[in-house]
Amino acid sequence: MITFCSAISRVFTMKRLIAATVVLAALTGVVFAQEPKEDEPLVLEQKQKKKDAEAAEKQYKSTLDRTRQEPTAPRTDPWSNMRGADDSKTKR
Numbered sequence: 416m417i418t419f420c421s422a423i424s425r426v427f428t429m430k431r432l433i434a435a436t437v438v439l440a441a442l443t444g445v446v447f448a449q450e451p452k453e454d455e456p457l458v459l460e461q462k463q464k465k466k467d468a469e470a471a472e473k474q475y476k477s478t479l480d481r482t483r484q485e486p487t488a489p490r491t492d493p494w495s496n497m498r499g500a501d502d503s504k505t506k507r
Contacts, residue, residue: 440505
């Protein structure tokens, strides 16, 4: 024995469920529409910038490694023959 109020309540609940499903489906479509595609110019540009940055970083690191590996030359004073024999800083 189903009462009249119970049947109306079930119909109302079913309508709410269907409305919620439709809204959820609509929002899901909007979210997927906002994702960038692989062939868009901005995505390609970002990928190119990332590759360029990685290449620059690799070149920078290799340059640092080369400068660290080279033996340091003995330090010389190019002005040593221009100074006098007793040219100390305490005299100034």
